[in-house]
Amino acid sequence: MGDRALSGDDEQTVEGSRRPVVTDETSAVAVLCDGMTVGVGGFINAAHPMALVRQLVRRRLKELTVVGAASSGLDVDLLVACGCVAKVVAPYVGAEGLAPIGPAFRHAAQQGLIEVWELDEALYYAGLRASSQRLPFNPWRAGVGTSYPCINPDLKEFEDPIRGERLLAVPAIEIDVALIHAAVSDRYGNVQHDGTGYGDRAIHAAADVTIVQVEQLISPERIRRNPAATSVAGADRVVRAPYGAHPFGSEGYYPPDREHLGEYVDAAQELLRTGSRSRLDAYLARYVLEPRDHVEYLEQVGLRRLVELSEY
Amino acid sequence: MGDRALSGDDEQTVEGSRRPVVTDETSAVAVLCDGMTVGVGGFINAAHPMALVRQLVRRRLKELTVVGAASSGLDVDLLVACGCVAKVVAPYVGAEGLAPIGPAFRHAAQQGLIEVWELDEALYYAGLRASSQRLPFNPWRAGVGTSYPCINPDLKEFEDPIRGERLLAVPAIEIDVALIHAAVSDRYGNVQHDGTGYGDRAIHAAADVTIVQVEQLISPERIRRNPAATSVAGADRVVRAPYGAHPFGSEGYYPPDREHLGEYVDAAQELLRTGSRSRLDAYLARYVLEPRDHVEYLEQVGLRRLVELSEY
């Protein structure tokens, strides 16, 4: 790059054209390797990027650090159940009333099979912010005097240099690849959420690479109708995945599929209660490992079920 | 409040009704006192809350600390010119090509008549963020090794508690009252900007009280058509001020009035060059001190001029 200014060649006058970033879930997830730190967007029972998450399981990735949502859902539980995870960074993993704590997550945490980087949701965003600001840490007040610095020794109490107050230093949560589910994008990666977008912007801003799966691809002209709504301005890869958050909800498209979630929870609770993986493995085989792609997954779920899911 | 739970009286069953926060500029600015810290929104030649700013001058407030926009405009220059200001917190005060540096600001800074809390715009937002997070400081990397810690000794270099890096600690910029200009609000203080809103959200979040002047009041139902656009959710006071940002632009309504800005710049530059206030005082008398309210100001400007201002 350095010597071009003196070279005087004419290559830089070639017009070229704008490169679409649309790809399929298989290619999108190819950037991931064992041991990476993966951010997963959404919130409890909504908007997890499941087409990508299931593909990640199909690749049988190992030793991942998973940065879930501030309140993670059974997406993280599934990744733990599949043995992909060495460490979970999340203030909560569960499904509210459907499963107060993710069963496979709880099983693995209680058995010491995974490391849990314990923190509160404000500390979680402090860590993401530090990453997006390229700082080693962000300070936060809440957490001092609690068990958090003991059960997560990476959180350091320190004296603030201005007023001498006791604060917590939250290390940057640096994400290699963020996986996000959103409503729409154009083919150049200008993504818009329906709804609040939860913490997806913060996960994106803390990551080196962002892959977004969307319910619909729309034209750049439609994106430009409301540029204030663009939540991820330039995803590295976009995957078209209608019903891609299933069995979770997708704002503006469909609510969570409680029946399907119940099926998963029952299987994972058997593991927690009895140590037996048989029902869980049957679930995983049917819905995750055997379908070769997202459409085959949807076929397993069945079109009738999908069409029945209505927000109102 | 404490003993109501035991009192069993029936007062709390009175229905009451939702209180509108709409008022006029005179009442709105009544919360301000000498010596307070005032945040002023907008950006260079756009969206400064001038109906409120001029009212503040009319009240002849003194010794204010003015937290301008990250790039402040001649709004701050005007406040300095009127002798209201003891200290300016802003990374820039000027009008781009119309006046590369605010003349009255430059005059006062060079004469030592005001204190300038020197900083860069990233440090500025770090300070606002600290205030909104109720932290004594926010860390930032850029600024270490520059003259900023020397010319602004409140910025302290420190060693980060995680990796031992040298960082700057930016003290919280705590604002008593934020003055903001926006496109619309409902009468309950749900405010929506047109355009990016610049740094107005950050100024609002760092303040105890927020007063917003708007081009138009609209119905709560219209605000609810796009809740994602609500930028200030619950202003303490809302003032209806059509053309309220004049002579600056207001996104979606009118561009800056370059001619009027030129009139001000010429007057303020006479002060800077010659030390004479005569032209400046004439400007201030005509446009700021003599009009009793915002409409009288607009009458001075003239309806024909206002109607001529067209964005496209």
Next chain:
Amino acid sequence: MPDARPEGEGRMSQTAAEAPASPFELMATALAHDLEDGEWVEVGANLPVPRAAALLAHLTHGPNMTIMLAMTKAYLRDEPLIEEFELITDVRAQRWAEAYYPHDRLLSEMRFRRRGVFFCGGIQIDQFGNSNLIGIGHDHRRLAFRGPGAIGTCNATVHNGRYHLVTNEHSARVLVERCDYVSALGFGDGTPGLREELGLGNEGPRYIVTPLCVFDFHLETHRARLRSLHPGVELARVVEHTGFAFEVPDPVPITPAPSPHELSILRERIDAQGRLRGAAAG
């Protein structure tokens, strides 16, 4: 999502409307009485008692409260029937939104929380008002029971203007002498001035509200003490089911029951599904 509510349940039968307040209704009412107009309160999804408390205050004396529903700001006094949402991500709750809060913004802007009131639960709550959502056990790497985690309680109990501890189960398992872990700091070990010293933004937990009674905290020792018994509850039952010793006032006040007006709002507009009328543990 199909509505699971049997037909006609929204319209209360005369009998149901006149039934005395249930323990959960009493809890919601006690909390609602403490809320003030103009305050900022989050309405959780799967927390029926605090949800009902916030809505009851809003519909009675709180027209200017900031009601946060599914991460949106809502105004609900014009709604004849406020649907119950089991999931905080239920998009139907956003129909009333005046503003959206991206979650990261909600968790960064703390200055507004001075007007906030928060309700904090716990798998353990101790005599000094500390709460534990982390887990039960001695080795945090291999907990006997792994709790849900602090979620946001560690932060919300620091930055809101005040908060209450709330438990749906009044038992010696929950109400303990000392928490195994502390995810939301109350008064620590009772050291005077601890919260001030740590720069925390409020005076600590105000009440512990349970299905049997209300505790508050001694101003000097910071130990929980009985404030009132719910109507019909015997003191001995509370003592038996509480894991710590506590001071008892004489005479013991009775928690005010909801007025008929409050009860009708609760049953007809806020809790038509009747979740509060279910049995409480303890």
Next chain:
Amino acid sequence: MPDARPEGEGRMSQTAAEAPASPFELMATALAHDLEDGEWVEVGANLPVPRAAALLAHLTHGPNMTIMLAMTKAYLRDEPLIEEFELITDVRAQRWAEAYYPHDRLLSEMRFRRRGVFFCGGIQIDQFGNSNLIGIGHDHRRLAFRGPGAIGTCNATVHNGRYHLVTNEHSARVLVERCDYVSALGFGDGTPGLREELGLGNEGPRYIVTPLCVFDFHLETHRARLRSLHPGVELARVVEHTGFAFEVPDPVPITPAPSPHELSILRERIDAQGRLRGAAAG
């Protein structure tokens, strides 16, 4: 706002189109050649040279650049004529927006800036690539000349992947031995490894681009050295108007002029108003 451009100026006369590149056009071209497709670049409003450089790169070899215009992300290759905006707040520039950036978000999210390129000015620029926008004088409380302030240059020169120093005035007043104040740190006093030690995100200023020449920096001493003279500029003139001594290569390279294609894009699509064709100081 009335369009100040005389009628028909957009259509270049044959003579004007063939006129050799002006100093500002040469500067813009030199900077454009350094920009790469896929990079992130802010297009300032009242900075005609960097504006033209970013747009020229975008329209020639940068279809995937992130062009930031008036705090919005824009794609401009389909625009036959890109209007000039004198004010960064000119709302007309937002017609092309694909995304809005609230300014506080733009100044918090630094991770993306790794792909960023920045152009930094200065009322003083010294031999070690430090820039001063603070002021001239010895007492910072009473500056002889109060500069505009760093604005965002202190930060942008740390977090963007690389940056250049640019001045429209090549004079000994601007190009000095040592800045009175440093608002954007270059190589400080030339101490090796200073930027790494401070954890700054790039290797420091790459070029100083002036109306007469391009400087770069010696890899060890970090002192500015001549990289190329613009066509027709005599070395002696540069020496006379520069306030610091500098190394001169032998032979001295000549800054590449824009190709006819580049010149026509500059004059017909980017700078129809001809601001770059005005005289430069120095």
